[in-house]
Amino acid sequence: MKTTQDFITMKQTGEKIVMLTAYDYPSARQAEEANVDMILVGDSLGMVVLGYDSTVPVTVQDMIHHAKAVKRGAPNRFIVVDMPFASYHGNLQTTMQTAAHMMQTTFANALKLEGAGTVIDTMAHLTSAGIPCVAHLGLLPQSAQVQGGYKVQGRSAQAAEQLLKDAKACEKAGVIAIVLECVPHQLAKMVTDSVTIPVIGIGAGKDVDGQVLVYHDVLGYGNHHVPKFVAQYAQVEPIMLKGINEYVAQVRTQQFPTLRHSFSMKEETLQALYG
Ligand code: KIV
Ligand code: NA
Numbered sequence: 001m002k003t004t005q006d007f008i009t010m011k012q013t014g015e016k017i018v019m020l021t022a023y024d025y026p027s028a029r030q031a032e033e034a035n036v037d038m039i040l041v042g043d044s045l046g047m048v049v050l051g052y053d054s055t056v057p058v059t060v061q062d063m064i065h066h067a068k069a070v071k072r073g074a075p076n077r078f079i080v081v082d083m084p085f086a087s088y089h090g091n092l093q094t095t096m097q098t099a100a101h102m103m104q105t106t107f108a109n110a111l112k113l114e115g116a117g118t119v120i121d122t123m124a125h126l127t128s129a130g131i132p133c134v135a136h137l138g139l140l141p142q143s144a145q146v147q148g149g150y151k152v153q154g155r156s157a158q159a160a161e162q163l164l165k166d167a168k169a170c171e172k173a174g175v176i177a178i179v180l181e182c183v184p185h186q187l188a189k190m191v192t193d194s195v196t197i198p199v200i201g202i203g204a205g206k207d208v209d210g211q212v213l214v215y216h217d218v219l220g221y222g223n224h225h226v227p228k229f230v231a232q233y234a235q236v237e238p239i240m241l242k243g244i245n246e247y248v249a250q251v252r253t254q255q256f257p258t259l260r261h262s263f264s265m266k267e268e269t270l271q272a273l274y275g
Helices: 004-013 025-033 060-073 092-106 118-128 141-147 157-173 185-194 215-219 236-252 267-274
Strands: 017-021 038-041 078-082 110-114 133-138 177-181 199-202 210-213
Touching: 004 017, 017 215, 025 038, 025 060, 038 060, 038 210, 060 078, 060 092, 078 092, 092 110, 092 118, 110 118, 110 141, 118 133, 118 157, 133 157, 157 177, 157 185, 177 185, 185 199, 210 215
Parallel strands: 017 038, 017 210, 038 078, 078 110, 110 133, 133 177, 177 199, 199 210
Antiparallel strands: none
């Protein structure tokens, strides 16, 4: 398994870090099989797996439930687990309890928290207790209603300067990496060049230290909205639907099951039964 230090070395040598989300045993198994560097158990699971229209309804219990399955599927991968909506904004003691509970039940390698401001102090506090933190800056899906929707962040000079400051502060707080979502590629490069920790982009262009995408987006799985910054590498939804449709049709037309899918009794047993 790669470590925090390996990711810093990858940044230094320019080897791109590949991160993919996973939410259950099979997706995690595939991510490990495909040799991704890091797995994110993202709270995007609220949308792509649980059918909510935002990440807001996702609970700590939801995250733990999915993260445990991911760990079973990818026992040898660096796993980052999202702390969900409003689970790290109470007092530090409560946040510490929640974070410790998540670490101890999921065996995650790090937790990811959205936002700067007081969240940076929180990440410093968790780090001091031995909980590696990944910061999530730029577009913050948990705060979409505060940010005014799912929009590109850091377009003005003022917002860009703030983001650079926030990234620096995250580094100082001891976070192990920054996920940077939906910012102009020029700004993403500036952020990447200004910190010694890896910056993993999503909708942040190519001049970052790595990329993260959502499993369902990469595979064309599901019917949720797919953002502009996503590249789809497969279209599994039609293939899956075709399979299910054929099953439905074959049961209705009695083409399934055949004898090949059935079990039989010995002839003499049947004789005995019929008498
Ligand atoms: O929840 C998630 O999948 C994420 C990524 C999009 C970065 O936070
Ligand atoms: Na997330």
